Amino acid sequence: MAAINLQKGQKIDLTKGNPGLSKIQVGLGWDEVTKPKSGGLLGGLFGGTPAAIDCDASAIMLDANDKLTSKDRLVYFGNLQSADKSVKHSGDNLTGAGEGDDEQINVDLSQVPSGVQKIVFVVNIYDCLKRKQDFGHIANAFIRVVNPSNGQELCRFNLTENYAGKTSLVVAEVYRHTNEWKFAAIGEGTNDASLSELIRRYK
Template sequence: MATLVAGANAALTVENPGLDHVVVGLGWESIPSHGPSAELVPFAVMCDANGVAASNDHLVFFNQLVSADASVTFAGEEDQEQIDVDLSRVPEDIAKIVFFVYVDPDVRGKGTFAAVRNSHIRLSTAENREILRFEIPATNMDSVTALIFGELYRHRTEWKFRALGQGYTTGLAGVAKDFGISL
């Protein structure tokens, strides 16, 4: 198993011949408080070669648990959330799949990642053999309202993973603008 740092890339299918399915685990811990804690919502965006969502049918989140082509689907909660990606079924026009979590202001009011600790993204096989893990560095998250954990992306005919840990102060709206998502 590889442990990555922010900005690092890992060659998934080259280093794991025959790999055609991964489980993406998103996890975090929240510091308990006496007031309401932020409601964190995981999200996956299937992007075209221009780096934007191929369409709103290429989003996977709580209201759309499976992508239109059924290659990306919410699967379980062994971490906080798990998303299955059938790499062999991802359409050729999809260049990358971005995984992020945002604070939903409609559930418990405006919140941030300030009380979130030990965030990670990990990739494992369908048999739960962990391939890689990225522990998101503990930095000041007082104004962060959305966080890109990482992305799966195509490099020629192979799949790779990039560890990101990129925070947004503009929440889902900021991520939606960057990835061309219609809200």
């Protein structure tokens, strides 16, 4: 079965249409827009190419009121798994180079605590203010959900919008609906300059 390509704002069932699905792998990827080569006008004036863009993917586990109730429920490069071990991060990718997923977050849906209603997936640019970087420097960003038991890609959301000037992205969310899990494509750019700023909206 071919993966479902989603548009911004679309939602799909994950578990209802995939009986037995209890674990998902959420892959996030992006490419850096080609930088000017050193030695040209910019290189001559400012001494070489700009710093590589370090995008960081994180998962925020929220309660029924969309609140982050514990720091252990924020999974990112500095905390690679939730305290209950239901959400695990693959680790930090510093450049976004290469094909495929740049960072992956694995979710054991059967182990997510009952008090967690939603898992929000976000991406922010590390040290963006100091490096003067934003998502206008990023292309081909996507999020996809894979069934790790057979490698089948269940859905994909390509972020085709222009996010120039934005420094963080609320990419998508996985959430409970009755006794099932659903996926929603969000694609909202924000001006939060760090992950700590971004999570303030969930406190």
